[in-house]
Amino acid sequence: MLKQIEGSQAxxxxxxxxxxxVISAYPITPQTHIVEDLGxxxxxxxxxxxxxxxxxxxxxxxxACIGSSAAGARSYTATSSQGMLFxxxxxxxxxxxxxxxxxxxxxxxxxxxINIWNxxxxxxxxxxxGWIQLFVETNQEAVDVHIQAFKLAEExxxxxxxxxDGFILTHSYSQVDIPSQELVDRYxxxxxxxxxxxPSAPVSMGAMVGPEAFTEVRYLAHxxxxxxxxxxxxxxxxxxxxxGRDSGGLLKEYDSAGKETVVVTxxxxxxxxxxxxxxxxxxxxSIGALTVRSFRxxxxxxxxEALKDARRVIVFxxxxxxxxxxxxxxxxxxxxxxLNLEVHSVIGGLGGRPITRANLRRMFEKGLNDQLxxxxxxxxxxxxxxxxxxxxxxxxxxxxxxxxxxxxxxxxAAAKTI
Amino acid sequence: MPQLPESKQKVKFYQxxxxxxxxxxxxxxxxxxxxxxxRSNSLDSGHRACQGCGEALGARFAIDAAMRxxxxxxxxxxxxxxxEVFTTPYPETAWSIPWIHSLFxxxxxxxxxxxxxxxxxxxxxxxxxxxxxxxxxTDIGFGCLSGTFDxxxxxxxxCYNNQAYMNTGVQRSSATPAAARTATTQxxxxxxxxxxxxxxxxxxxxxAHQIPYVATASVxxxxxxxxxxxxxxxxxxxxxxxxFVPCPLGWGSLPGDTIKIARYAVECGMYPLxxxxxxxxxxxxxxxxxxxxADYLKLQRRFAHVFKPGNAxxxxxxxAIADRNIRRFxxxxxxxxx
Numbered sequence: 001m002l003k004q005i006e007g008s009q010a011x012x013x014x015x016x017x018x019x020x021x022v023i024s025a026y027p028i029t030p031q032t033h034i035v036e037d038l039g040x041x042x043x044x045x046x047x048x049x050x051x052x053x054x055x056x057x058x059x060x061x062x063x064a065c066i067g068s069s070a071a072g073a074r075s076y077t078a079t080s081s082q083g084m085l086f087x088x089x090x091x092x093x094x095x096x097x098x099x100x101x102x103x104x105x106x107x108x109x110x111x112x113x114i115n116i117w118n119x120x121x122x123x124x125x126x127x128x129x130g131w132i133q134l135f136v137e138t139n140q141e142a143v144d145v146h147i148q149a150f151k152l153a154e155e156x157x158x159x160x161x162x163x164x165d166g167f168i169l170t171h172s173y174s175q176v177d178i179p180s181q182e183l184v185d186r187y188x189x190x191x192x193x194x195x196x197x198x199p200s201a202p203v204s205m206g207a208m209v210g211p212e213a214f215t216e217v218r219y220l221a222h223x224x225x226x227x228x229x230x231x232x233x234x235x236x237x238x239x240x241x242x243x244g245r246d247s248g249g250l251l252k253e254y255d256s257a258g259k260e261t262v263v264v265t266x267x268x269x270x271x272x273x274x275x276x277x278x279x280x281x282x283x284x285x286s287i288g289a290l291t292v293r294s295f296r297x298x299x300x301x302x303x304x305e306a307l308k309d310a311r312r313v314i315v316f317x318x319x320x321x322x323x324x325x326x327x328x329x330x331x332x333x334x335x336x337x338x339l340n341l342e343v344h345s346v347i348g349g350l351g352g353r354p355i356t357r358a359n360l361r362r363m364f365e366k367g368l369n370d371q372l373x374x375x376x377x378x379x380x381x382x383x384x385x386x387x388x389x390x391x392x393x394x395x396x397x398x399x400x401x402x403x404x405x406x407x408x409x410x411x412x413a414a415a416k417t418i
Numbered sequence: 419m420p421q422l423p424e425s426k427q428k429v430k431f432y433q434x435x436x437x438x439x440x441x442x443x444x445x446x447x448x449x450x451x452x453x454x455x456x457r458s459n460s461l462d463s464g465h466r467a468c469q470g471c472g473e474a475l476g477a478r479f480a481i482d483a484a485m486r487x488x489x490x491x492x493x494x495x496x497x498x499x500x501x502e503v504f505t506t507p508y509p510e511t512a513w514s515i516p517w518i519h520s521l522f523x524x525x526x527x528x529x530x531x532x533x534x535x536x537x538x539x540x541x542x543x544x545x546x547x548x549x550x551x552x553x554x555x556t557d558i559g560f561g562c563l564s565g566t567f568d569x570x571x572x573x574x575x576x577c578y579n580n581q582a583y584m585n586t587g588v589q590r591s592s593a594t595p596a597a598a599r600t601a602t603t604q605x606x607x608x609x610x611x612x613x614x615x616x617x618x619x620x621x622x623x624x625x626a627h628q629i630p631y632v633a634t635a636s637v638x639x640x641x642x643x644x645x646x647x648x649x650x651x652x653x654x655x656x657x658x659x660x661x662f663v664p665c666p667l668g669w670g671s672l673p674g675d676t677i678k679i680a681r682y683a684v685e686c687g688m689y690p691l692x693x694x695x696x697x698x699x700x701x702x703x704x705x706x707x708x709x710x711x712a713d714y715l716k717l718q719r720r721f722a723h724v725f726k727p728g729n730a731x732x733x734x735x736x737x738a739i740a741d742r743n744i745r746r747f748x749x750x751x752x753x754x755x756x
Contacts, residue, residue, distance in 0.1 A: 021538045022531060051534035055527065056565030063524035063562060067495060067531025070518050073538055075531070093520050197493045197516040197532060199544055206519035207506035 002177050007139040007169040008033030010176040011078075011104055011162075014143040016047045017184040018102075018150045020076040021191075022068035024053035024061045028083040029116050030166035031106040035078055058083035062090035062101070069099040070205055072196040074150065077101065080166055081108035084122040088129070095130030095221065097206055098194065100153035102146065103131075106166040107267070107318075109351040113402040117352020118166040119318035120267070123295075124327050130221050132160040132228055133296040134248070135266040139169055139176050144247030145293075147184055148232075148239050150191075155231060156224050157194045163295070165268040165318075167352070179243050187242050225297035232294050250299035251306060255281065256288035258309050261368060263289040264332055265316040269355055273316075276360045285368060292328065300335040312342045314367045316378070318349040325375040348378025355379075384408045451482045451644055458485040458514065460492075465512035466504040470673025472663030472680060473501055473578040476637045477549065480576055480661065481515065483644040487651035488545045493532055494518070497525035497550025497559055500585045501578060523558035525550045526566040529573040537572070545651060549576040552593035553583040555660075556620045563620075567627035567656045574650045574657040577620065580665035588668040592617050595688070596739065597732045598720045600668070605723035614735055621692065624658040628697035631655075636662040636691060638681035642703065646693070662689045670719025682714035687740035690747045704751040705744065711737040 003010070012034050015023075023042065025035035039054075041047035051068075055061045058079050065075040079087060084105060094101050105123050109115040123133055134149060136142045142164045149160040164170060195203055209217055229250060236248030254274055256262045263273060270291045280287050290306055292299065307313060313336070315329035324330070329345030336343065344367060349355045359379045366372050387408045392398045451457050460481040467474035485492050493516045496502045502519045505512040520528045529548035536544050548566070550559055555577040566573050582600045583589040590600040596614040599605045603612040624632045630653045635643040643661060650657040664671060664679045671679055683689040684703070688711060691703035712733060715721035724732045744750055 022534045024531065024534075049538045049540075051538045053530060053534055053571075054569065055530075056561050056568065059524060060527040060530075060562045060565050063520060063527035064531035064534065066520050066524070067518070067528035067533075068535040069531070070528075071493065071532040071535035071539075073535035075535075089521055090524060097520070197518055199491045199493065199516055202514055202516040204506060204508075204511035204513050204517045204519075207508045207511060208503065209508050213508075 001180070002175055004173060004175050006033060006171060006173050007142060007164065008106075008171065009037050010139045010143050010178065011146055011164070011170075012037030012041070013178050014146040015076055015102075015104075016041050017179065017181055018076075018147055018188055019074065020047075020050055021073035022051045022053065022065065022075045024055050024064040024068075024075075024077050026055050026058045026061045026079070026083060028058070028080045030108060030170045031078045031080045031083070031104065033170065034104055034106070058087035059090055062087040062094060062103070065101045066090060066094050066097065066099055069094070069101050069193075070097070070195075070197050072191065072193045072198070074154075074191040075099075075101045076103070078104035078106065080106040081110055081116070081122045085110060085125060088126065091126050091129045091131065093206075094159045098157040099159060100150075100157055100191070101159040102149045102153055103159065103161050104146070105161050105163045106170045107163055108166040115351040118168055119350045119352070120163070121319055123161060123163045124319040126161065127296060127327065130158070130225075131296065132156075132158060132225065132294070133163055134160065134294055135163045135292065136169070137252070137268055137270055137291060139172070139174050140245070141247045142169060143176055143178060144239060144243065144245060147179070147188060148235055148248050151188050151235055152228065152231060154191050155235075156228055158221070158224055158228070163267070168268045177245070183242055187239060228297050229294070229299055229302075248293060250292075250294045250302045252291050252293060253306055254289040254291070256290045256306060256310070259288035260286035260310065261288075261312040261314065262307055262310040263287065263314045263316060263364070264292065264328070265289065266292050266295060266328065267318070269316065269318070269349065272355060272357055273360060276357050276364065280361070280364060287364065287368065295328070298331050298335060303332065303335045304339065307336055307339060307341065310339075310341060312344070312367065314344045314346055314364065314372065316346045316348060318347075320347050320350065343374075344372040345375045346372070346378050347375070353379060381409065450479070450640055451486050452479060452640070457482050458490055460485050460513065460515045461505060462512045462514055464510075467500070468665075468667050468673070470664075470666040470671075470676040471500075471504075472637045472665060472676050473551070473580060474504070475676070476578050476643065476661040476663045477501055477576075479637075479640050479643050480647045480659070481547065483647040484545070484547055484574065484651050485515065487648045489543070491544040492516075493536075493544060493546050495520065495525045495529040495532060495546070495548045497548075497554030498522035498585075499551040499554050501549065501551065503585055522554050524562050525554060525559055526573065526575055527562040529575070530566045530569065530571040533572045545574070546572065547574045547576060549578065551584065552577060552579040552581060553591040555579075556592045556618060560620075564627065567624060567629050567658070570629060570655045572654050572656070574647075574659065576647075577658070577660040578663045579660050580663045580668060582665070582668050584665050584668045593620070597724055597736055599723065600720070610723040610729065610732070611721070621658065621660050621694070625694035625697060625699065627656070629656040629658065630696060631657040632694040633659045634662065634689070634691050635659060636680045636684050636689060637664070638677045638684065639691070639703075642691065668720070670722070671717050675717050679714065679717050682709050682717070685709045686711045686714045687744040687749055688714060688736075690743050690749055692747060699747070702747045702749060705749045706751065708750065711740045
């Protein structure tokens with residue numbers, strides 16, 4: 001049914017349709033609306049049977065899901081930003097034990113300086129944790145991918161993170177089709193765990209494994225993630241057949257085939273890019289785009305195929321490996337090794353910095369004119385950075401860099417208007 | 419407030435001149451679970467606990483008692499620590515019950531999750547225990563523990579308190595007593611050992627959460643321990659039992675002295691045995707034959723420095739702590755109350 005609703009509300013409805021049995025949550029912006037809605041559905045009886053646990057921290061939230069999943073209940077939680085870091089020990093633990101928990105991440109920056117706005121630093125910090133990470137472009141995709149996530153997680157006995165841009169998606173209203181319960185039930189069978197805590201067949205879960213088997217255990221997780229590449233494609237095709245919409249898959253191409261320059265990104269920013277790139281193509285530029293939907297596992301073969309005719313790739317990401325550069329960009333470089341490609345890493349949108357058609361267009365033009373560095377910081381004020389660098393050179397007790405820079409942004413802006 | 423079952427046995431076990439609690443003096447149905455042929459052996463033999471380990475003893479009695487109380491319908495979540503390590507490494511396990519270890523600091527939350535799963539599946543017959551050492555309980559697991567209490571989840575949390583991080587090599591926890599030597603509170607300087615006026619009493623903190631049942635127990639009185647566990651399993655909601663479990667390795671005591679030390683800790687007033695319900699202390703175990711704090715400390719090398727010249731003030735301070743406990747919890751038997 002088509003509804004004009006908030007992204008968080010849509011996700012809550014998709015999760016509810018997936019019949020979770022235990023939900024635990026701790027509030028953090030911008031994830032709050034999702035669990036608030038679910039809480040109401042549980043309390044009203046609309047979502048039943050389901051236990052809704054209000055926990056004391058994100059660490060408690062995911063830990064409770066570890067317990068409930070191990071006891072055979074379909075389990076769900078949602079988090080963002082600092083919350084993801086606070087639960088990180090449990091993030092690794094859930095995947096290590098092969099517990100198919102589904103978690104929404106309303107992507108948000110990590111402090112300090114504290115910043116509540118969108119970028120991907122939180123999900124990226126869990127990049128190597130053994131979870132499947134699926135990035136969505138729209139709220140419709142968020143709905144569809146959540147339903148697919150439960151099926152994927154349970155088939156593989158592996159937890160899945162659905163990553164959606166905080167605020168940009170979670171807090172925006174759009175028209176979303178919510179599938180019927182009947183269709184979702186046909187798509188998603190009840191949870192059948194591989195191992196379960198049950199007094200009638202006692203098992204010990206989560207015990208120590210020494211050097212003699214640890215490598216094999218870790219490799220198996222890697223192997224399963226590579227298997228997931230096939231499963232994600234199959235299950236999203238199955239979903240498309242049943243629901244009539246292709247919302248998942250490994251990557252999505254936006255007129256990228258045969259283009260000389262291909263922009264690679266993830267999440268919602270492609271919405272703005274599509275328009276800019278369409279305009280540039282109309283002007284005769286050979287430029288297209290694709291989004292990576294499955295960041296973990298990383299679709300190496302699919303990317304090689306999709307980028308085989310490209311000469312230049314501009315990887316745009318809202319994340320930064322400090323001291324190194326782009327995270328997605330490095331994965332793309334690794335995945336496309338052997339192709340004759342120039343890969344530019346563009347880092348933008350950090351901490352919610354607006355990504356506009358105008359500044360994207362300027363950056364793409366630079367790319368087409370071979371003026372992009374290997375690492376480019378999109379829409380960054382180097383003059384402001386330089387002022388702070390000079391200040392730190394001039395005085396030892398230079399104070400809070402964050403505060404200084406913020407003051408400078410105002411001063412520089414003021415100076416320019418004079 | 420629901421009526422709770424009576425936990426104290428009517429029979430007095432002790433005989434003149436001995437502290438032995440003899441099963442042979444009791445009717446069959448009053449004997450310990452361990453003395454029965456149908457004990458579940460939840461924590462089976464073959465594990466790797468040290469000789470004289472109080473924790474292994476406490477866990478065995480506690481879990482078997484809980485098994486009997488729940489008709490063997492029990493799941494346990496375990497914090498990282500000695501108990502987890504000495505009972506498991508894959509592919510071996512000493513647990514014959516469904517058992518899960520997740521992390522050091524989340525046993526209470528994992529147990530809450532299990533309880534939620536059981537509730538949603540309508541398995542009200544299956545009960546959940548979380549267990550951990552004092553480090554996993556009073557320090558790193560404290561947040562999750564408080565959350566489980568706060569929500570009044572149907573979980574019994576058992577803390578095996580051996581007063582330091584033994585698994586990592588005897589470092590101080592917030593349950594380490596004043597003056598005790600640990601690897602991080604060495605007996606050096608003007609105030610050797612753990613500093614005074616630090617630490618916390620999680621049993622009292624648990625009582626402050628107004629949960630249905632809180633108790634402290636000790637491995638020297640296994641009847642009492644079993645009764646408290648049994649009583650806890652007859653109640654729904656969040657419950658907390660802390661068991662005093664001497665650690666020969668960490669305390670520098672003889673393996674054969676574990677029970678004696680546990681008894682002295684209680685009988686000198688250092689470790690009061692109490693029960694609490696819904697925010698109030700409802701029962702204390704009276705000290706029957708009081709010993710001095712020095713008697714208790716002398717059996718443990720972690721307190722050896724207390725007896726060295728110049729440290730008499732430490733001994734006095736420790737005795738003052740025990741005296742305060744005795745006053746505060748009214749631990750000395752009144753005349754005729756034996």
